[in-house]
Amino acid sequence: MLSARGRKLIETPPNVLLVGFNLWDKNRYDKDSNPTGIINLVTSENKLVFDVLKNKINEEGMFEDMPEEYSQYFGGLQRFNQLVAEFLTERMKTVKPIDAANIVSMNGVTSIVAALVQVICDEGDSILIPTPFYSGFLGDLGVIPRVKACPVHLSSQCGLSRNSWELTVDALEEALVQAKKEGANVRALLLTTPNNPLGCVYSREQLVSYMNFTKRHNLHCIVDEIYMMTVFDETIEHVSALSIEHPPDPERLHVLWGFSKDFAVSGFRSGVVLTESRDVLEALNQMGLFFSQSTLALWLLSKLLSDKDWLDRVYFPTNRVRLRAHYDLMTRFLDSMSIPYVATGTGLYVWCDLSRYMREKTFEEEDRVWKALLKAGVLVAPGVGFMCAEPGWFRIIFSIPNDSLEVAFERMRSCLCELTESECGMFDQVLSVPAVEEDLASAVVSVSVAGQSEGTDESLEDLVLLLKRKIAETDWLEQQTAALNESKSDGHGQ
Template identity: 30%
Template sequence: MSAPPPLSSRALRRQAIPPPHVYKPPPGPFYDSELSPNGVINLSTAENDLLSGRLIEYLSRPLAIYPPHLKYRNTLLTSELPTVEDLLPTYVNDHFHPLVQVTRENSVAGPGIGSLLAQLIWAIADEGAGVLLSSPFYDDYVRDIVHPSFATPVLANVPADVDSLSMEVFPYLEKSLHEHASPISGEDKHEIQVLLLCNPHNPLGQVVAREVVEGYALFAEKHNLHLVVDEVFGLSTFKSNYPPAVDAEFKSILSYDLAALGVNPARAHVLVGPTKDFGASGFKLGLLTSPSNPALISLIRPLFNATPISAASDLFFARLLADKPLVDSFLKENSLKLGQAYDFVAKWMEGHGLPFVRANAGVFVVVDLGPFIARMTGSADMSDQERLDRAVAAMLEEKVFLKPTTLMADPIPTRFRLIYAHPRPVMELALRRIEKAFGVREAPLLE
């Protein structure tokens, strides 16, 4: 039998990229109170289950399906039916208060933020060019930066004692940018062409203060970079009993007068989407907008002709987004429940003396399980990696999985990103399983 035909040169180059060290979630089954009560509780995936019941009830009501929903995307878009292309801009205008109104013409709707980011990077970064971001960072950005553009993530490694969401981050961004403009001996050169900011931040769970966002815009202008701002958690903010020291209110960069700052608005590109806010990430919808760069939008829009938003996602979310009173009510209730869920876990962490990064946004909190790990491993002669491996294995043995933030370039090797946006009984069971994994007492829980 002859050998199979060779892969393309592009595929071979991608195949040569070494995979990162990844703690993958187990294959399942995952916890369900009825179907799989002994399944693994997955606290690693940034999903929101707090209002799933309400959304399912709403989407289960009788729904009118028309012939255009069964045809190619272009048929639906050119029909008289409302689509997410029509309604997502309105959602952004109503809640993000942009200086320039977002329209169907200056935005692109696509099947998820990751897909939009990947095509955006393809359009604004050359092959091998650097996309600069600070640590810690959302690790799946690597996937979207590298494929399909073959651009390169470039980290500004921020020390553990420096707040990477403060003005103190800029010397580290400058250092990384200059090192890659004139690399030290033996290192590859990756000219920085893009600066990426996540606000609210993943994994740190905080709204980035306005002065810092403006600092990013000025940094991009100074170095002639594209500025990409991921605001997918912009409406998943909350008040709590454990706020950050700087409890900033989220303001979209779309609402900033960048020109008055001396920044060309055409360099700023923003990613938004409703699925995180509604706990429906599986519907895969997002919006890229760059109101001052119509040429870029025109370039990217046809890239989704082969991979459009599904008609089913459009059908469900078009009805949801058109119901403005429901949207307002849902967002308000989601904010309240996120704050309560965060407080529940924060009280537990406080009860165990576990350091954590105080949050005011998102569905996650970064917690340092160092005290638990030290108790479990004692004075054994082990590396940081070995201790982390043992901690992850111990939790998996008790059917709970958390993602270590070492995967996100966190300089603190004992921290984890813990997703708390689960119904109270599930979260309580997960915390008790963690305690059992490390052999610690049960801490009091909020009633």
């Protein structure tokens, strides 16, 4: 019945994030009607400013003079594109004013990515993407364009000359060489800044170095800036790719942006691509009919963009304050649980390390922790869904109402403590063997000395956690388990 293409679509295993989403969709948490349901901390939506948006949209005159025409066949409503050009020129601090003729708007950045990749790549080509990356890119590239994502694996480990999860040109070069060895035809580099899921922003120097890399290898450089206005830390500056003076290869530079994150209107489905390539613009415009937007949505968004006073004095300040407050709630919870995380000041989420609740650092154990949290009624995003090379990392959304977030924290605390206690049971049983008490004392001393050498003031709880982590990183537990079994066979430990 289906074509080979259709058959491939239904035979492709769903991403773990989609599996979790479908389970949540059938059992959504509601404090009144379904208090035992699942709380969604996966979907990257901003639910903190709905009241502000509703008040604005309900103002008198918002629907006056709405055009009675199709939203677009070739690139979008002219008035809408002009307003977007003016807005992004100001917010991105572009080197020169954005020409509305260089904008193509479609029904969301998902469609923008699919359409752009369709016109710059052939079927079977590859695109470099630093990992961990937004899982939706796999579908954006694979479903329609049939293009492959070629991961550039980053590391959480800090070195003398680099930071945690830092993307370097050396890493890009190595990934490109490896991809070519495997027969891939790499056509582009896809970046996200602020990054999803890491939350980091690329500096001006970093962006220039990445652009030089793509020019050197004749690659397109795609920069997704959909989280541009979610920066809530005043010490952090979002640097747009369009603010770079004299970009190395402007014809192959394509910048993406959408309303979903910055304006908290995911359901409006509206995104844009900005490019100076006339060929790319013409090809994208030919695809406009298949990715058209609602005239009603475009009109309302145009009204929002037109009211600069409301944006500057009400919406964006309120959004930043609320994002900051909820980020603080999330990080205080993580700190209380001694859970490491990437400290940021952007986005709607936190990237954190739950590997201490895993018996070993494997993706099977990551899946076990994910399922335990899901069973407890909290849906979070495991790192495997972001093509992360290191097991144990999770992305957790904080941009939901306070009451739901607090319930999620309590469920997570209870679940993670149970995971810890179940491991402590086996841990304590092993430590009860008299023959290994000396080894334990030695381990405690070595850990204590290590903590003192780093100038830390460890509490007993911190020391125990550090000890467990050290044991988990070695074969000590396996050795002592063997000792326990031997002692039992000798009649000891009864």
